[in-house]
Amino acid sequence: MAPHSNVKDHSRTTSDHRSALLEIRSLSKSFTGVQALNAVSLQVNKGEIHALLGENGAGKSTLIKVLTGVHPRDEGDIKLDGRAIHARDSGHAQQLGISTVYQEVNLIPSMSVTENLTLQQQEKSFGLINWKKADARARALLARVGLENIDPSRQLDRYSIAIQQLIAIARALSNEAKLLILDEPTASLDASEIKQLFSLMTQLKNQGMGIIFVTHFLDQVYDITDVITVLRNGECVGTFPTASLSRSDLVSHMVGKSLDDLATSSDHQATGKPQNTLLTMQCVGKQRFLHPLDLTIHAGEIVGVAGLLGSGRTELCELAYGSTKPDQGLITLQPESSAKPTAEPTSLIQKSLRQTIQSGMGYCPEDRKLDGIVAELSIRENMILALQASKGWWRSIAMSEQKKLVDDMIKRLAIKTPDMDKPVGELSGGNQQKVILARWLITHPKLLILDEPTRGIDIGAHHEIIQIMQELCEQGMGLLVASSELEELVMFAHRVVVMKDHHKVAELRGSNVSEQAILHTIAS
Amino acid sequence: MIDIRPPIKATNMKKHHALQHLLKRLQKQPKTLAPFVSLLLILSVTALITPGFLEIKFVNGHLYGSLIDILHRGTPTALVALGMAVVIGTRGIDLSVGAVIAISGAVTAVLTVNTDWPVWIVIACALGSGLVCGLWNGLLVSIFNIQPIVATLILMVAGRGIAQMITEGQIVTFHSTALNAIGNEFFLAFPIRVWIALGMIILTIVVMRKTSLGLFIEAVGANVRASRLVGIEARLLVLSAYIFSGFCAALSGIIIAADIRGADANNAGLWLELDAILAVVLAGASLAGGRIYLGLTIIGVLIIQTLTTAILTSGLPVQYNLVVKATIILAVLLIQSPTTRQWLSKRFQSKRRQNPKKGQNSTSSQNHGRADQ
Numbered sequence: 001m002a003p004h005s006n007v008k009d010h011s012r013t014t015s016d017h018r019s020a021l022l023e024i025r026s027l028s029k030s031f032t033g034v035q036a037l038n039a040v041s042l043q044v045n046k047g048e049i050h051a052l053l054g055e056n057g058a059g060k061s062t063l064i065k066v067l068t069g070v071h072p073r074d075e076g077d078i079k080l081d082g083r084a085i086h087a088r089d090s091g092h093a094q095q096l097g098i099s100t101v102y103q104e105v106n107l108i109p110s111m112s113v114t115e116n117l118t119l120q121q122q123e124k125s126f127g128l129i130n131w132k133k134a135d136a137r138a139r140a141l142l143a144r145v146g147l148e149n150i151d152p153s154r155q156l157d158r159y160s161i162a163i164q165q166l167i168a169i170a171r172a173l174s175n176e177a178k179l180l181i182l183d184e185p186t187a188s189l190d191a192s193e194i195k196q197l198f199s200l201m202t203q204l205k206n207q208g209m210g211i212i213f214v215t216h217f218l219d220q221v222y223d224i225t226d227v228i229t230v231l232r233n234g235e236c237v238g239t240f241p242t243a244s245l246s247r248s249d250l251v252s253h254m255v256g257k258s259l260d261d262l263a264t265s266s267d268h269q270a271t272g273k274p275q276n277t278l279l280t281m282q283c284v285g286k287q288r289f290l291h292p293l294d295l296t297i298h299a300g301e302i303v304g305v306a307g308l309l310g311s312g313r314t315e316l317c318e319l320a321y322g323s324t325k326p327d328q329g330l331i332t333l334q335p336e337s338s339a340k341p342t343a344e345p346t347s348l349i350q351k352s353l354r355q356t357i358q359s360g361m362g363y364c365p366e367d368r369k370l371d372g373i374v375a376e377l378s379i380r381e382n383m384i385l386a387l388q389a390s391k392g393w394w395r396s397i398a399m400s401e402q403k404k405l406v407d408d409m410i411k412r413l414a415i416k417t418p419d420m421d422k423p424v425g426e427l428s429g430g431n432q433q434k435v436i437l438a439r440w441l442i443t444h445p446k447l448l449i450l451d452e453p454t455r456g457i458d459i460g461a462h463h464e465i466i467q468i469m470q471e472l473c474e475q476g477m478g479l480l481v482a483s484s485e486l487e488e489l490v491m492f493a494h495r496v497v498v499m500k501d502h503h504k505v506a507e508l509r510g511s512n513v514s515e516q517a518i519l520h521t522i523a524s
Numbered sequence: 525m526i527d528i529r530p531p532i533k534a535t536n537m538k539k540h541h542a543l544q545h546l547l548k549r550l551q552k553q554p555k556t557l558a559p560f561v562s563l564l565l566i567l568s569v570t571a572l573i574t575p576g577f578l579e580i581k582f583v584n585g586h587l588y589g590s591l592i593d594i595l596h597r598g599t600p601t602a603l604v605a606l607g608m609a610v611v612i613g614t615r616g617i618d619l620s621v622g623a624v625i626a627i628s629g630a631v632t633a634v635l636t637v638n639t640d641w642p643v644w645i646v647i648a649c650a651l652g653s654g655l656v657c658g659l660w661n662g663l664l665v666s667i668f669n670i671q672p673i674v675a676t677l678i679l680m681v682a683g684r685g686i687a688q689m690i691t692e693g694q695i696v697t698f699h700s701t702a703l704n705a706i707g708n709e710f711f712l713a714f715p716i717r718v719w720i721a722l723g724m725i726i727l728t729i730v731v732m733r734k735t736s737l738g739l740f741i742e743a744v745g746a747n748v749r750a751s752r753l754v755g756i757e758a759r760l761l762v763l764s765a766y767i768f769s770g771f772c773a774a775l776s777g778i779i780i781a782a783d784i785r786g787a788d789a790n791n792a793g794l795w796l797e798l799d800a801i802l803a804v805v806l807a808g809a810s811l812a813g814g815r816i817y818l819g820l821t822i823i824g825v826l827i828i829q830t831l832t833t834a835i836l837t838s839g840l841p842v843q844y845n846l847v848v849k850a851t852i853i854l855a856v857l858l859i860q861s862p863t864t865r866q867w868l869s870k871r872f873q874s875k876r877r878q879n880p881k882k883g884q885n886s887t888s889s890q891n892h893g894r895a896d897q
Contacts, residue, residue, distance in 0.1 A: 354755035386754040
């Protein structure tokens with residue numbers, strides 16, 4: 001029923017602008033000198049899915065945190081259903097009718113669905129937990145999100161991430177919920193799971209709930225939302241009906257500049273002159289990990305790795321870098337004097353990661369939080385970590401040199417931070433990604449492997465990171481870039497390796513590099 | 525006028541700048557302030573209760589007084605805490621240090637009594653026993669991947685047994701002028717053992733901060749996966765951390781044995797591991813690994829030792845000692861807890877926000893807020 005009622009509902013909401021659910025008037029918030037929100041006004045109506053978009057640092061998360069009482073506001077009014085509200089914390093916000101679901105599922109994987117759902121408020125009889133009642137309540141909550149056929153007594157991690165996300169929503173939806181905030185709920189979902197989530201959102205919207213939807217995926221914005229509000233640098237750029245805002249206009253609103261320059265840079269497909277070979281992988285594979293494959297990367301070339309989730313993109317990156325050691329094949333990296341083809345190339349499989357780094361490789365992993373940043377260490381410490389590790393602990397880089405290196409990188413990559421001693425964990429996703437990039441650039445690598453370099457970061461930082469990659473490539477660096485975003489991959493890659501079921505199924509080059517060709521290869 | 529002005533302005537600016545810098549640093553790391561303030565508070569309260577607590581006398585070229593006594597008695601804990609801090613930085617813990625103290629004390633005593641080896645060889649053997657103990661712990665943790673608390677628990681239990689076997693179940697007393705000097709004599713007005721500890725502290729801080737060892741240990745403790753990907757080999761670091769901790773404990777054991785001129789396998793360094801862990805935590809480190817604060821750890825040791833000494837000198841009945849000590853340490857930890865800090869800063873912020881514009885917007889919105897609640 002969902003897709004049909006969607007259209008009808010949309011007309012209702014647009015005509016029914018009087019039934020405002022949430023009204024925010026000139027809300028301001030600053031953190032020690034940084035104006036995170038500057039007189040932002042926003043209105044969400046009943047039965048409306050409202051996209052909240054903006055770059056990292058635009059103020060989306062601050063807005064949500066102020067709304068849910070995590071941060072106190074400096075100025076401004078928030079009205080829910082015509083009444084001014086002052087949430088003290090997220091629990092209080094939920095009582096008032098604002099429910100929030102964050103990107104990372106905040107549930108406990110090793111506990112049952114019922115335990116997760118009734119954690120905040122147990123069903124008790126005579127002071128003891130009544131599991132029958134608890135199960136019944138869990139079922140009722142699950143029914144609200146359309147998960148009737150879930151067994152609530154099973155352990156949560158038996159279910160897919162998508163189901164877990166829906167269960168998280170079920171928990172967030174208390175009976176008083178009037179407004180649901182979804183903060184990037186789709187980041188870890190695949191297409192069919194997203195469909196499932198969207199049908200739930202449509203259902204809730206038809207019940208008259210207001211939904212604020214934060215996402216980085218523009219397709220989804222056009223698929224599901226009625227209204228778009230764009231924030232930039234803590235200010236509200238404007239609120240637009242989704243139907244009448246073109247994609248390019250939306251992007252220019254978000255970035256604050258037009259996307260024309262992004263479009264023109266996509267004509268550089270053909271590799272210019274033949275380049276020196278940097279990395280050669282011969283028959284490299286690992287049992288139950290990746291089927292053996294061949295791959296060559298030249299200096300001054302970006303090789304893209306495409307494929308669906310679980311196709312072996314990340315596995316290829318890990319084997320190439322050596323963080324997972326292949327059990328067969330040969331990997332060689334051309335040494336410094338690559339002018340002489342006879343020079344002995346370095347074989348990498350037997351070498352430690354430190355030696356690999358010393359010979360000129362770098363690797364930005366897919367999971368930034370888990371494998372990339374060391375959150376509690378400072379920006380400076382994070383940036384020099386790889387160079388220092390390759391030098392060894394006893395040859396410490398002088399503090400003055402560290403500061404210079406880091407300062408240069410902060411400027412070169414336009415990292416937004418008041419100072420270099422701030423813990424990296426406090427930066428936004430895009431800036432964290434830049435810190436990791438900087439960590440490798442400081443080591444002057446010949447070859448950089450990037451796994452999903454633009455995941456989970458906003459469109460502006462996207463653009464910047466792609467630009468950086470292209471600059472590095474022009475300076476003669478070789479890049480191996482795995483990405484799930486074909487549109488982007490096609491734009492910057494000179495060659496694309498297509499992965500499917502842990503096999504390399506094709507290598508597209510030159511004019512063959514197109515989204516269509518990749519999809520065709522995957523589908524065939 | 526114009527000629528004179530600029531220099532004044534410049535010095536003012538300079539002063540102002542330095543002050544600002546200091547304030548900024550404190551604002552960024554308010555954590556570092558808490559141990560200092562706690563120590564000063566405890567010292568001043570004790571000084572009020574016990575007159576003459578802060579007095580230091582200079583007799584025969586030696587300093588005497590409660591403060592010197594605190595330094596003297598705090599030495600073994602300080603050494604153990606130093607090793608403990610490094611281990612905790614790697615996301616580990618070393619429960620065996622008390623037992624290692626007993627072993628090294630036993631080695632010292634038995635070798636002094638049973639052989640006529642020069643004292644430096646005896647000391648080297650005792651330190652070597654600590655290194656071996658540390659190696660054992662380190663192997664269990666880094667090679668066999670046993671959880672640190674379990675791995676070191678083994679030696680915590682077995683170590684005292686080993687010490688008893690070395691001393692054959694006796695309390696072995698000995699006489700050695702050199703060891704006696706380490707235990708109780710003075711050099712340049714201060715006890716020799718304080719100089720030893722100071723040297724060890726400075727050496728550790730220099731090695732940790734002037735090389736990148738500290739950075740690597742903190743990186744491995746905070747995120748071992750990310751550290752591996754940048755080429756930091758965690759195993760060797762973790763192994764060395766436990767070896768270092770064993771060494772520190774052994775040094776502490778020698779001092780304790782030298783102090784009482786004997787080795788008591790059952791009681792030497794008993795529960796010292798807990799004081800050491802407490803000192804590291806008082807300094808603001810987390811048992812989940814990552815950032816450690818060596819200098820502040822020593823302040824933590826001084827807090828614990830000051831409390832012990834202060835309670836003893838205050839004339840409080842002995843049976844109250846442990847409870848009073850625990851209560852005060854609990855108070856210090858509560859002050860440091862992030863929850864308290866958040867609560868305090870929230871209160872402070874909301875007060876500051878409401879004060880300047882009383883009677884304007886804020887009052888009306890507050891009323892709404894109240895009605896809503």
